[in-house]
Amino acid sequence: MKGSVRKSMTWLHTWSSISLGWILFAIFLTGTLSYFRVEISHWMKPEQHGSIPTEQTLTLATEHLSEIAPNAQNWTIGLPSIRSNVVELSWKNEGDTQRRRGAMEVLNASSGESVEVRETRGGDFLYRFHFELYSIPRDVARLIVEVATFAMFIALITGIIMHHKIFTDFFMFRTKNRALGWSDAHAVTAVLSLPFHLMITFSGLLFLSSSLLFWTGDTGHGGGGGGGERGQPRQEQQQVKQPEMAQRGEKRGENDGAGRERNAMVRDNPNGAASGRAHDDANGKARGENGRGQRPERGVPRAEGMRKRSERAAPVDMTMLVSKAQAQLDDEVGRVQINNPQTPNAQYLFYAANRDTLTGDRAGKSVAFDGRGNVVEAQEDNQFGNRNMGSSGWASSFSALLRTLHEARFADGVVRWLFFFAGVGGTLMVATGSILWSVKRAKKQAGQFGFELVKVLNIGSIAGLCAAVVVYFWLNRLIPASIEGRANLEIQGFFIAWAISIVHAIFFRNRQAWKWQLYVVGALFAAIPLLDQVTSPVSLFSYAGFADGLRVTFDVMCCLIGALLLATARYLGKHSTKSVTRAQRRPAKATSEVGA
Amino acid sequence: MFKRLNWSLSETPRWGVGLRVLVVVVAGYALASALSLLLASLTGAEGREVRSVVSVGFFLFYAASFVWLFSLPRHAEACFYAAMSNGVAWMAVWFWGANL
Numbered sequence: 001m002k003g004s005v006r007k008s009m010t011w012l013h014t015w016s017s018i019s020l021g022w023i024l025f026a027i028f029l030t031g032t033l034s035y036f037r038v039e040i041s042h043w044m045k046p047e048q049h050g051s052i053p054t055e056q057t058l059t060l061a062t063e064h065l066s067e068i069a070p071n072a073q074n075w076t077i078g079l080p081s082i083r084s085n086v087v088e089l090s091w092k093n094e095g096d097t098q099r100r101r102g103a104m105e106v107l108n109a110s111s112g113e114s115v116e117v118r119e120t121r122g123g124d125f126l127y128r129f130h131f132e133l134y135s136i137p138r139d140v141a142r143l144i145v146e147v148a149t150f151a152m153f154i155a156l157i158t159g160i161i162m163h164h165k166i167f168t169d170f171f172m173f174r175t176k177n178r179a180l181g182w183s184d185a186h187a188v189t190a191v192l193s194l195p196f197h198l199m200i201t202f203s204g205l206l207f208l209s210s211s212l213l214f215w216t217g218d219t220g221h222g223g224g225g226g227g228g229e230r231g232q233p234r235q236e237q238q239q240v241k242q243p244e245m246a247q248r249g250e251k252r253g254e255n256d257g258a259g260r261e262r263n264a265m266v267r268d269n270p271n272g273a274a275s276g277r278a279h280d281d282a283n284g285k286a287r288g289e290n291g292r293g294q295r296p297e298r299g300v301p302r303a304e305g306m307r308k309r310s311e312r313a314a315p316v317d318m319t320m321l322v323s324k325a326q327a328q329l330d331d332e333v334g335r336v337q338i339n340n341p342q343t344p345n346a347q348y349l350f351y352a353a354n355r356d357t358l359t360g361d362r363a364g365k366s367v368a369f370d371g372r373g374n375v376v377e378a379q380e381d382n383q384f385g386n387r388n389m390g391s392s393g394w395a396s397s398f399s400a401l402l403r404t405l406h407e408a409r410f411a412d413g414v415v416r417w418l419f420f421f422a423g424v425g426g427t428l429m430v431a432t433g434s435i436l437w438s439v440k441r442a443k444k445q446a447g448q449f450g451f452e453l454v455k456v457l458n459i460g461s462i463a464g465l466c467a468a469v470v471v472y473f474w475l476n477r478l479i480p481a482s483i484e485g486r487a488n489l490e491i492q493g494f495f496i497a498w499a500i501s502i503v504h505a506i507f508f509r510n511r512q513a514w515k516w517q518l519y520v521v522g523a524l525f526a527a528i529p530l531l532d533q534v535t536s537p538v539s540l541f542s543y544a545g546f547a548d549g550l551r552v553t554f555d556v557m558c559c560l561i562g563a564l565l566l567a568t569a570r571y572l573g574k575h576s577t578k579s580v581t582r583a584q585r586r587p588a589k590a591t592s593e594v595g596a
Numbered sequence: 597m598f599k600r601l602n603w604s605l606s607e608t609p610r611w612g613v614g615l616r617v618l619v620v621v622v623a624g625y626a627l628a629s630a631l632s633l634l635l636a637s638l639t640g641a642e643g644r645e646v647r648s649v650v651s652v653g654f655f656l657f658y659a660a661s662f663v664w665l666f667s668l669p670r671h672a673e674a675c676f677y678a679a680m681s682n683g684v685a686w687m688a689v690w691f692w693g694a695n696l
Contacts, residue, residue, distance in 0.1 A: 004667075004669050005667045008666050008667050008669075009663070009666070009667065011666075012662070012663075012666050150655070150658070150659075153655070153659055154659055154662050154663075157659055157663060158663065161663070202655065205655045206651055206652065206655070209651040209654075209655070213650065213651060213654060214625070214629045214654070215629070215633070215650060393639075393641060393645035393648065393649070395639075395641065395645055395648035395649040395651070395652050396644065396645055396648040398648075398652060399648050399651065399652065
């Protein structure tokens with residue numbers, strides 16, 4: 001009976017993995033890179049590289065806003081942090097309906113000048129690809145990703161059951177036998193970060209649960225990313241849900257993060273024109289891909305729909321307010337929102353830069369002051385809507401905990417790197433599993449269509465996706481910044497590189513294809529710092545370059561990936577040389593035996 | 597149909613494996629749905645919490661039913677237990693799940 005169970009689990013493990021392994025690899029790789037999505041986006045906008053935060057940054061930002069949006073209803077200032085070196089300004093005029101945060105602009109934190117960044121989707125493209133793929137209808141793509149994630153979850157559980165010596169196997173690495181070597185590599189990468197794999201897979205399932213769940217409920221909860229009901233256009237969903245959501249928004253303590261964000265969207269956008277990308281908006285990343293799209297042209301009157309202000313208040317000492325806020329929050333200030341700016345009833349909301357809870361809301365702690373520095377109760381008319389979480393049940397808390405863990409929203413630099421390495425482990429686990437399938441069947445099934453297809457897809461999806469990603473980075477710097485539609489050109493380059501890799505794999509299905517593709521991709525990854533040095537306006541060896549932790553992080557990450565790929569290519573090259581030598585020896589030996 | 601399933605595609609009729617997969621996917625889905633609804637009902641979840649309980653429960657129950665129904669050695673057993681468990685679970689939902 002035991003043998004039967006193990007056999008059935010092995011079968012389930014094998015086929016649930018291999019049938020969706022290539023999609024899983026893409027999801028894992030792009031998801032792992034998304035841990036550094038902010039760093040990637042920063043690297044892909046070299047115009048921002050010269051920005052160095054100073055103590056005067058907030059003052060510069062408010063001065064700039066008072067010039068360009070003097071009559072706005074509110075201003076929001078995203079201050080430089082450990083993961084951002086620019087100031088992100090946004091403001092909303094009364095009657096604005098186009099977006100929650102209205103117009104926006106990016107400022108150089110040291111000079112206070114507006115930064116014209118190139119048109120690119122940056123790390124957001126990889127992040128979106130991770131759970132929505134590309135150019136597939138959103139609901140279909142999410143369903144595909146959800147099914148693949150569930151297959152992964154099944155593979156993990158069955159993998160644990162079938163490996164009755166899972167921890168013994170963990171300490172073995174038998175390189176002499178090819179199949180056993182790949183099996184050991186698969187087991188090591190799986191066991192090394194098994195809790196991470198279980199967490200990331202189950203939280204991924206919860207994120208997109210509305211895609212697969214039989215019952216979405218009438219709760220407006222919608223799953224991460226604003227899932228909503230399937231088969232219904234996004235905008236229509238918004239319009240249908242608005243009255244209900246607005247009503248719910250008034251009940252303090254009954255909404256989760258997604259609910260609160262949507263309530264804010266409903267308030268800000270009574271015409272139902274909100275984009276619905278609440279998932280991004282909550283993290284402050286969906287303010288237009290490059291800041292250019294939302295920015296009004298200079299010289300164009302912005303007075304339409306603005307309030308008339310009869311009286312102006314005296315300028316407020318922002319440095320004093322920030323000090324007070326930091327003392328109150330016991331943390332750095334990450335974002336400032338000023339309601340009714342430059343008026344006597346102005347209100348200053350300061351949001352903490354870091355989260356101190358795994359299950360709390362996305363906005364984190366905040367404190368509000370009036371113009372004299374007195375603590376006041378925050379107005380409800382802020383971008384995150386209802387601030388109080390209230391009590392929630394175990395399942396909601398558990399879901400919120402898993403979602404926070406999945407996105408590593410709480411993570412500092414060290415923990416982010418740990419998550420990245422665990423993600424790399426997961427990516428390698430999927431890759432080694434797919435390769436193991438073909439290695440095990442090489443003797444029996446070589447030449448059969450199914451086997452050859454798996455080989456091509458293995459090369460095309462594993463080496464090919466790595467090639468696509470690195471080409472995406474290179475094109476970002478090689479395509480001139482002023483070209484119209486360059487963001488699309490970058491993405492087209494991504495898919496063209498992927499297609500070339502697959503075509504190459506079709507014609508060279510042997511180890512040479514692996515070797516050469518990995519050599520090229522590894523070299524391109526390893527050369528990223530060089531490309532950065534040559535094409536960025538700020539040298540890596542200058543003070544600004546050295547102090548730019550985001551950029552250095554990205555370059556280090558690329559070097560590590562490049563080194564890993566080059567080492568793999570070298571190993572494959574050595575191994576194939578040995579195989580050829582052995583094959584050459586065999587006929588010679590046979591000839592001598594015949595001669596004797 | 598009533599023989600033990602040999603988990604090698606080359607030695608087992610493909611229809612047998614296909615049938616088992618179909619049973620597990622469809623019956624497992626129905627079973628997980630019923631059990632997660634039941635869980636939400638029994639834990640007294642209300643409003644938004646129902647959705648969270650159902651989400652968490654559904655995927656756990658679905659995965660468990662995958663493993664359970666695949667580990668049964670005979671197709672007939674798998675079909676029988678899938679039908680029986682679904683019947684019992686949906687009956688329980690009918691009795692105790694009225695407040696959902």
